[in-house]
Amino acid sequence: MIVAGCDVGSLSAEAVILNNESIVAYDIIRVRPRPEQSAEDVMGTALSKSGLSYDDIDFCVSTGYGRENIPFAQGNVSEISCHGKGAQWLIPSVRTIIDVGGQDCKAITVDENGDLVNFLMNDKCASGTGRFLEGVSKTLGISLEELAALSLKGEKELLITSVCSVFAETEALSLINEGETLSDVAAGISLAMAKRINSLVKRIGIKNDVCFTGGVAKNPGVVKAIEKILDVNVINLPEDPQIIGALGAALFARERAA
């Protein structure tokens, strides 16, 4: 059976095509102005990578903030359930999933079937999200990848105290002006992110194993900071952490098609 999942978020869109137990193809794009356009573009590329067409897909589930506007999806599931499902399918021992996307950050707990047990999301604030990291890297004049690499090299634990992402950016700039190195500031930013995430995860309660999904999980500096602040071992995912929502949607598509 061939199924697909499409995750249209606030910053990026992902599509995953699943054939029985294996991922046939996936794609990640920056979102377009309209969710249906993002969905069609990202699914179009994933299909061409796999050599399949829309007609070959038995069932498709959409997720993410744009999930209700995807013309080719037969159903939609919240991104909260999808991240849980996708991560637990890849690593069956996972019970806690930290997902940090473009505009929100979630702590999710699941059972042995990957079904949702509990969840918490941050509320209406860019602090501790991908958009915050983008803002900071722009302010510092470096790429996201450079920010991540620099963060690993940081030696000092600089404090970024503001809980507001706009003020945190200003705070980072002040530290640079005071003569702190870019790598120490970058490490301070990762630590600040981890602290925001920590307060959310602590409220829901950590159950091992823990994994980290979403675009921000690709930043090894933040992963390292999370392991330190939360005092956990974050299990590495065997797939790109950014496609887990779409993968979960594909898994729900498989359940619904059956």
Next chain:
Amino acid sequence: MMDESEVMKIFEEVAGALLNPHIDQWKKQGKKVIGYNCSYFPEEIALAADMITFKIRGTGCTETSLADSFLGRTNCSFTRSSLENLLQGRYDFLDGAIFTYSCDHMCAAHNNWAAQGKLPLIENIIGVPHTQTEHGRKWIKEEFSKIKEKFEEHFDVKITDDKLREAITTSNETHSLQKRLYALRNKDQPPITGSQVLSVQVAESSMPRDEYNRQLKTLLEELENKDGVPEFSHRLMVSGSVIDDPAMLNIIEETGAMVVADAFCFGAGKALRDPIKEKDDPLDAIVEKYYSQIICPRMFDGYPERLSFMLDVAKQANVEGLVLQNIFNCDLHGIDNVMLETDFEENGIPVLILEREYNLLADAGRIRTRVQAFLEQIRR
């Protein structure tokens, strides 16, 4: 979702705006409309003076740029939205307004309503004690008497005991009709959605009361002979901070669930009150209703009664989940919701805690995602 009856449309129109043709017509006859802010306002006193008692709402307010000059961002957005409506002249149809000291946000709002000097009587605030004591009962009776005198003086009317008794009969009739409406929600297939029920509840304080009671009777006759909504995924209860906008419940119901029960002030807080029992002094009877019966976390010692009331409502409506929402910075409900979450979950009813702004424009997507995930969580 279901066929709209003509009378339902009336309630929805009245709930959807501040000013409506019923108020217009009323005012053309030279009659008065008095605004009030909270369920502790003794509406029978105003009803006895033949007024419309209008419960203040934030309806129609999409941004609070003027109100933000007076109230800080730490004040809840409901109080800021209703102040904005005042500042924008949307409450110019009121002939006066009286606030009760319900919570600190409301008190801050009252200071600013009063400072505007736009409405007669607004300088008065009814002090409601936070605990139930014999002394408090005497105090609140004095407060109510003073307000009655202010009404008599300002509007040049005489509110006799007989008029108060008539008003009690009218308001008891409203409660018994609303109770019938709420009983319909307990059915396996309720004939009315949660957002429609809220429109009916909000309309209560935006229409002449006799007309409201008459229209509600008509609606009940229709609904009691109507088939219910056949398909919905879950039976939900919603409680917490003030909700005066049916769109809030509509967002929840758009996920496929049905809101079959509630416990917030515009809803069950009004509908499921016991009728006022007759006493020698009608003011004593009114005090009994307002001092002993209102389910609101502003009362410091009322949690056990509130919980048991809410559990009863939940059980009667056979709810599968409870959404405890609170407007940002609404500390009373924010704290209450934490306790309710634990107690409801111990009683086997899953809970979603939802923080939101009063204005739904910015929040609809966030709310929908959380409610959908909550339904996915309890679906198993």
